[in-house]
Every structure is written in C-alpha cells, then in structure tokens.
Amino acid sequence: MKGSSIKEHLGYREIFLPGEDVIITSGFTSDLLSDVMANAEEDSVLITIQAHRNSVAVAALAGIRAIIICSGRKVPVDMLTAAEEHAIALYTTGDNQFTASWKTAELLTKS
Amino acid sequence: MKPIPINTINSPTVILELIYRLKIKDVMSTPLVTADKSATLRSIQLLMRDKNVTGIPIVQGKRLLGLVSMDDIIQALDLGYIEEPAEKHMTRNLTVLEDDMPVSFAITYFDTYPYHRFPVLSKKKELVGMVTTRDISARLLLEINREVDAIERAAAKHISHDDSIVKKQTFTVLRHNFENAGYASTELKKFLKSENIDSAAIRRAAVASYELEINLVVHSEGGTITTEYGDNKLKLTVSDTGPGIPDIDAAMEEGFSTANSWIRSLGFGAGMGLPNVKRVSDEFTITSEMGKGTAIVAVIYLLK
Numbered sequence: 001m002k003g004s005s006i007k008e009h010l011g012y013r014e015i016f017l018p019g020e021d022v023i024i025t026s027g028f029t030s031d032l033l034s035d036v037m038a039n040a041e042e043d044s045v046l047i048t049i050q051a052h053r054n055s056v057a058v059a060a061l062a063g064i065r066a067i068i069i070c071s072g073r074k075v076p077v078d079m080l081t082a083a084e085e086h087a088i089a090l091y092t093t094g095d096n097q098f099t100a101s102w103k104t105a106e107l108l109t110k111s
Numbered sequence: 112m113k114p115i116p117i118n119t120i121n122s123p124t125v126i127l128e129l130i131y132r133l134k135i136k137d138v139m140s141t142p143l144v145t146a147d148k149s150a151t152l153r154s155i156q157l158l159m160r161d162k163n164v165t166g167i168p169i170v171q172g173k174r175l176l177g178l179v180s181m182d183d184i185i186q187a188l189d190l191g192y193i194e195e196p197a198e199k200h201m202t203r204n205l206t207v208l209e210d211d212m213p214v215s216f217a218i219t220y221f222d223t224y225p226y227h228r229f230p231v232l233s234k235k236k237e238l239v240g241m242v243t244t245r246d247i248s249a250r251l252l253l254e255i256n257r258e259v260d261a262i263e264r265a266a267a268k269h270i271s272h273d274d275s276i277v278k279k280q281t282f283t284v285l286r287h288n289f290e291n292a293g294y295a296s297t298e299l300k301k302f303l304k305s306e307n308i309d310s311a312a313i314r315r316a317a318v319a320s321y322e323l324e325i326n327l328v329v330h331s332e333g334g335t336i337t338t339e340y341g342d343n344k345l346k347l348t349v350s351d352t353g354p355g356i357p358d359i360d361a362a363m364e365e366g367f368s369t370a371n372s373w374i375r376s377l378g379f380g381a382g383m384g385l386p387n388v389k390r391v392s393d394e395f396t397i398t399s400e401m402g403k404g405t406a407i408v409a410v411i412y413l414l415k
Binding site: 060 | 223290293296297300322377
C-alpha cells in the first residue's frame with residue numbers, strides 16, 4: 001500500500017510524506033527500539049508511541065518506510081527534521097497501538 | 112520566548128559533552144520556595160515578591176500538586192479571586208523533569224514548551240528543585256568559561272580524526288547523547304550500500320553497530336566505535352572509558368538491564384542490546400574491567 005493511504009483511508013494526521021510516496025508491504029508494532037531494530041521487516045510501517053528522533057534513526061537503519069505515532073503523542077520538531085532527512089513518512093493518531101495495528105493490517109490486506 | 116542558542120545535535124563537542132555530563136540536579140535552584148495548597152493567592156503573590164521568584168510550586172509534603180505562576184496571579188487580580196486558596200486556581204498537569212536527566216533534556220524542553228520553569232522531581236517522585244532558563248545559562252557560562260580556559264592552556268594539544276581512510280572510520284559517542292544516537296550506524300549503512308553489500312548483511316551490520324552505539328550512549332561514560340571494512344568482513348571495535356560491566360554473563364542475558372526509568376521510557380534498556388549484537392555477529396568478544404571500561408569486538412562476514 002501507499003503511505004498516503006494511511007491519511008486517506010484511516011484519517012490519520014500526516015506530519016510528513018516524502019516527495020515520492022512510500023510503498024509499504026508490512027507492519028511492525030513495538031515500543032522497544034531494540035525489538036524494532038532486530039525484528040521489523042524492511043518496507044514496513046512502524047506503529048509505536050515512541051515520539052522522538054531515535055525512532056526515526058532505528059526506522060532508517062531497519063528500512064522502515066513510515067511511522068505511526070499512537071495515542072495522540074506529539075511529534076517533536078527534531079523528529080520531523082530527522083524524518084525529512086531519511087525520507088520516512090510520519091503520521092499521528094489518537095488510536096492506541098492495538099487499534100492502529102488492526103486498522104493498518106486491514107488496509108494492507110485490501111491493497 | 113527565544114530558543115536557547117545551544118544546539119543539542121551539532122554544537123561543538125565541548126558544549127555537547129557539557130550538556131550531557133551536567134545533570135538537571137547540577138543546575139536546578141534549591142532550596143525551594145513552596146506553598147501549601149491552602150495558601151491564598153495573595154500570600155503567594157507576597158512570597159513571590161519577597162523571594163524574587165515568578166513561579167511557586169504548590170506542595171503537600173514533598174509531593175508536587177501544582178504551580179502558581181505570575182500569570183495566575185495577574186489573572187486572579189484581574190478577576191478578583193486573589194484571596195482564594197491556591198488549590199482552586201493553580202496550574203495542574205505540569206510538565207516535569209527528573210533530577211538525573213542530562214541538561215540537554217531541559218534545553219529541549221524549554222525549546223519545545225512555552226513554559227519559563229520546570230519543577231524537578233527525584234526518582235522517588237519528590238519535588239527537589241526548580242529549573243529556569245536562567246539557571247541553565249548561568250551554570251553553562253560558568254562551565255564554558257572553565258572549558259575555554261582549559262582549551263587555551265592546552266592549545267597545542269590536538270584531536271586526531273582517522274576518517275581519511277575510506278575503509279576505517281572512528282566515531283566518538285558521548286554519554287546520554289540520545290539526539291545523535293544512530294549517527295555512526297547510519298554512516299556505516301550508507302557506506303555498505305555504496306559497496307553493494309547484500310541487504311541482509313547490511314541489516315546485521317546495522318543491528319550490531321546501532322546496539323553498540325546505544326550501549327555507549329546509555330551505559331558508558333563515553334567512548335568510540337570504529338568500523339573497519341575489508342576482506343569481505345566488517346569489524347566493529349567499541350571501547351569506552353568506564354564504568355565497566357560487573358557481571359558480563361548477566362549482561363549477555365536477554366532481558367537483563369540496568370537502565371533507569373527515563374531511559375526505558377525512550378524505548379531503550381530492554382536488555383536486548385548485547386544479545387542482539389552477539390546474535391547477528393559471526394565473531395564476538397567482550398572484555399570489561401570495573402573502573403577502566405569495556406571493549407567489544409564484533410565481526411560480521413559480509414558474504415554468506
């Protein structure tokens with residue numbers, strides 16, 4: 001699926017989308033960055049509450065294309081800057097990780 | 112409010128070291144001027160004038176309940192409830208700092224939130240101080256003066272960087288520099304990509320170097336990570352200057368962690384770091400001496 005469909009179909013807030021839309025083929029939900037680093041698949045979307053630039057660093061290293069920040073947590077400016085630098089799409093939602101995960105999974109199955 | 116003109120990412124090393132070495136408890140104001148929740152806003156206004164402060168934490172024992180700021184007082188005068196107790200009008204839901212966080216956190220908070228002061232809590236969640244931008248700048252100027260003095264004295268001494276060789280790079284990693292964590296690994300990944308290394312091998316290299324980098328940030332007093340590439344191998348050499356690992360076997364166990372609560376709140380310190388490095392490496396050695404430091408060598412075969 002395209003990164004932009006997270007906004008279009010789930011109504012999540014788009015904080016950043018790289019000039020060229022990202023293509024996502026799977027998802028990973030975790031708040032432990034070591035877990036993400038070790039186990040997330042490439043070309044996935046990371047669903048987490050860790051709203052800080054280290055999540056972007058891990059995403060860039062693990063080949064993750066998009067991050068959904070859950071539970072209404074705010075994205076700090078330096079996180080946005082890092083996302084821009086590494087071309088990683090960034091979304092926020094009031095949904096918790098469980099809800100964001102099944103909604104995203106549904107979206108992934110459809111497309 | 113003007114942002115604090117210290118960049119927590121790419122300021123000079125001396126400054127970065129300062130803001131990660133100094134803890135909130137080193138810069139915060141003590142003793143505290145506090146008021147009870149039953150105190151009237153009028154009495155708090157007098158207390159502010161008397162003690163020359165612009166915000167008073169409201170406490171019960173050592174527990175922080177709220178804060179009355181100059182703005183709250185002006186509002187009270189304006190709307191005519193200055194004789195009412197603080198409890199009724201104080202600001203609740205405060206953003207707080209912890210006393211053992213590095214000063215860099217306070218700088219980021221002041222740049223992120225519109226507040227002029229943050230209450231500081233201890234690990235036991237007791238109010239132990241207040242921190243304002245003035246507290247930070249005063250202490251930083253003092254330390255910067257000291258550093259400049261030291262630099263002037265040691266003008267001849269120069270730091271060598273070994274990044275002229277394409278296949279070998281050394282990165283300095285500072286204690287608690289979370290903002291920069293991952294820099295060395297990102298550079299390494301870029302380089303391996305440019306060498307057309309297989310993506311699974313790049314992933315293993317990235318996992319190892321990132322976990323090692325994070326370990327330096329979280330646990331060490333600072334150190335270096337050296338990446339050497341050649342002969343279809345990647346060798347990562349990490350060394351730090353302390354404090355050392357008391358029980359290496361325990362540290363190698365998945366789930367074992369000595370990280371504190373705010374490090375865990377960032378998603379680190381789950382006790383997966385060293386086991387992850389060992390898992391992705393083809394050769395792995397670790398030695399550590401208390402008070403001296405830890406040395407790790409991890410080798411990843413890039414052709415498999």
